[in-house]
Amino acid sequence: MMNPSCNPRRAFTLIETVIIIAFSVSVMIALVLLMYIFTKSSTYEQAIATSSGSATLVMREIELYTLPADAFVLSHTFPGAATYTSTTTSLVLELPSIDSSGYVIANTYDYVAFYATGTMAYRIIDKNALSNRATGTKALSSNISSFTFTYNNSVIPNATTTTVDVQTQTTVRQQTYTDHRREQIRLRNY
DSSP states (O other): OOOGGGOSOOOOOHHHHHHHHHHHHHHHHHHHHHHHHHHHHHHHHHHHHHHHHHHHHHHHHHHHHHTTOSEEOSEEEOTTSOEEEOSSSEEEEEEEEEOTTSOEEEEEEEEEEEEEETTEEEEEEEOOTTOOSOOEEEEEESOEEEEEEEESSSSGGGOOEEEEEEEEEEEETTEEEEEEEEEEEEOTTO
């Protein structure tokens, strides 16, 4: 005969069941809230990284071509494209052409222009036939909100530095994130 006090099949009471359900619901709510905060934070970080990375890329690309340049050019006509003029919204550079080893080719020049159209920033290159530089147009950014150049001389071919001011903007979930970069860049001989 079996003793009722030693019953190995004891069930949960109603109170224990309610407590377990309440605890489970609390854990689920905490997990959902944690996921929401993580997603929002991640989206914010991505927007900042996109805006900042875009501004940095534009500045580095301008610096890459301005530092070895001989002069700011008033204007240049690029084959298959338009004529670009150095103004407050665009920059045209004359660079010495280079061979496949990176050495300067005497008395030959390549031309590079930087400009923005709407929210897009571009770089275009017109190379000399002897030059090893890649020719063509490259999109640098798709989220430009402001893109300006200021020269240290009102006669642009006599200028030796330009101050580049780039502002990018990214909108995510009705929030706008901006990045602003300003840098003065000199030509190679100054």
